[in-house]
Amino acid sequence: MEWDQVWIDINIASMDPALSGGYGEITDAAMAIINDKIVWIGPRDQLPAFDVLSTPVYRGGGGWITPGLIDAHTHLLFAGNRANEFEMRLQGASYQDIAKAGGGILATVKATRAASDADLFELGRKRLNALAKEGVTTIEIKSGYGLELDTELKILRVARELGKHHHVDVKTTFLGAHAVAPEYQHDSDAYVDAIINEMLPAVMAENLADAFDVFCENIAFSPEQTAKLLRAAKTAGLDIKLHAEQLSNLGGSQLAASLGAKSVDHLEYLDEAGVKAIAASGTCATLLPGAFYFLRETKLPPIELLRQYQVPMVIASDYNPGSSPICSTLLMLNMACTLFRLTPAEALAGVTRHAAKALGIEDKVGVLAVGMQADFCLWDITHPAELAYSYGTNPFKHAVKAGKLIHQ
Ligand code: NIG
Ligand code: FE
Numbered sequence: 001m002e003w004d005q006v007w008i009d010i011n012i013a014s015m016d017p018a019l020s021g022g023y024g025e026i027t028d029a030a031m032a033i034i035n036d037k038i039v040w041i042g043p044r045d046q047l048p049a050f051d052v053l054s055t056p057v058y059r060g061g062g063g064w065i066t067p068g069l070i071d072a073h074t075h076l077l078f079a080g081n082r083a084n085e086f087e088m089r090l091q092g093a094s095y096q097d098i099a100k101a102g103g104g105i106l107a108t109v110k111a112t113r114a115a116s117d118a119d120l121f122e123l124g125r126k127r128l129n130a131l132a133k134e135g136v137t138t139i140e141i142k143s144g145y146g147l148e149l150d151t152e153l154k155i156l157r158v159a160r161e162l163g164k165h166h167h168v169d170v171k172t173t174f175l176g177a178h179a180v181a182p183e184y185q186h187d188s189d190a191y192v193d194a195i196i197n198e199m200l201p202a203v204m205a206e207n208l209a210d211a212f213d214v215f216c217e218n219i220a221f222s223p224e225q226t227a228k229l230l231r232a233a234k235t236a237g238l239d240i241k242l243h244a245e246q247l248s249n250l251g252g253s254q255l256a257a258s259l260g261a262k263s264v265d266h267l268e269y270l271d272e273a274g275v276k277a278i279a280a281s282g283t284c285a286t287l288l289p290g291a292f293y294f295l296r297e298t299k300l301p302p303i304e305l306l307r308q309y310q311v312p313m314v315i316a317s318d319y320n321p322g323s324s325p326i327c328s329t330l331l332m333l334n335m336a337c338t339l340f341r342l343t344p345a346e347a348l349a350g351v352t353r354h355a356a357k358a359l360g361i362e363d364k365v366g367v368l369a370v371g372m373q374a375d376f377c378l379w380d381i382t383h384p385a386e387l388a389y390s391y392g393t394n395p396f397k398h399a400v401k402a403g404k405l406i407h408q
Contacts (some may be wrong), residue, residue: 010060014368022345036402068137068375070355073316080111112145135377144178156208174209211239216252257281263358279309286314289335290324315350333388344388
């Protein structure tokens with residue numbers, strides 16, 4: 001056999017549903033790679049003979065290999081911070097009160113409009129490095145802190161640039177409909193029209209977005225406005241997804257499901273009709289424990305119903321300055337288990353196989369199997385449950401991205 005690299009002295013949590021056990025585990029495993037692809041994976045004692053003199057062999061020291069982590073919902077590119085609002089909330093103000101008083105998303109919009117491309121790139125680079133050091137190899141980045149053409153384009157361009165300059169793959173989402181722009185406070189329908197007629201065509205012309213998202217909520221866009229926006233994005237050829245049922249139940253999930261959304265995200269207020277609708281459309285349920293935690297939400301997403309209807313559950317950081325200022329995908333694994341009672345295997349599927357599905361890249365990444373891209377991490381752990389169990393000592397050792405060992 002002629003291979004570009006072989007890994008031995010490893011255990012593998014392949015996350016391949018074709019293998020038994022929640023992790024698709026292969027203990028005392030081996031894996032072979034040619035170019036950017038996995039060409040052999042299985043128990044070490046079944047590894048075909050290969051030329052040991054000409055093949056680089058990597059030893060994993062008995063650690064575990066998982067697919068590279070995928071953070072499928074982030075607002076990574078913003079300027080400033082909202083620590084002052086954190087203090088206000090500690091004194092009793094609610095997230096909605098602050099938003100209605102012109103703070104919240106609009107406060108970050110002000111800071112982000114004022115930031116230069118270079119400043120924004122540098123902020124993003126540092127944050128992306130922090131995530132990469134925890135094993136993230138693919139990330140989704142939303143715009144949504146511009147709410148005007150130039151700044152929305154600026155954020156998406158910087159996101160694309162980050163993807164070009166960093167080994168982490170970046171998928172971009174145009175979220176011009178994150179909040180009603182300050183210029184349109186008294187005419188949100190006119191802002192919806194501006195998104196559809198001015199911003200979306202400009203985003204498409206520069207190929208700046210892979211997907212389109214809306215915040216469907218009583219402090220943002222109504223279901224009617226959301227429907228109009230999602231339809232326009234779909235017609236333009238973008239994947240669609242939705243911030244839905246975070247603070248109330250407006251039926252956004254059903255609407256998004258009826259339009260074939262890849263995912264609906266947050267979902268604390270999702271009911272059984274909504275769960276049925278997303279199950280029927282094959283839409284993923286993205287759960288965001290960081291926002292649940294930081295907003296001290298008490299209403300849990302309907303986890304048991306999601307399990308019952310076999311909806312793929314995604315776990316993501318929702319990293320943003322208002323509701324989840326926590327730049328850690330690993331901590332989300334822990335929170336998914338402690339706060340939402342997911343099993344560690346479900347949580348890991350949420351940042352690998354299911355996250356890939358939510359981004360429409362499940363044919364390439366998220367599972368370790370023959371033919372898949374060689375995106376994986378080596379961890380200094382004795383069982384994959386440790387990734388969700390403990391936090392703070394970071395057991396990450398190495399990432400391999402598209403067959404390349406990353407030095408960081
Ligand atoms: O996903 N819910 C809407 N958007 C973000 C929060 C954005 C912000 O507060 O800046 C979220 O929670
Ligand atoms: Fe979000």
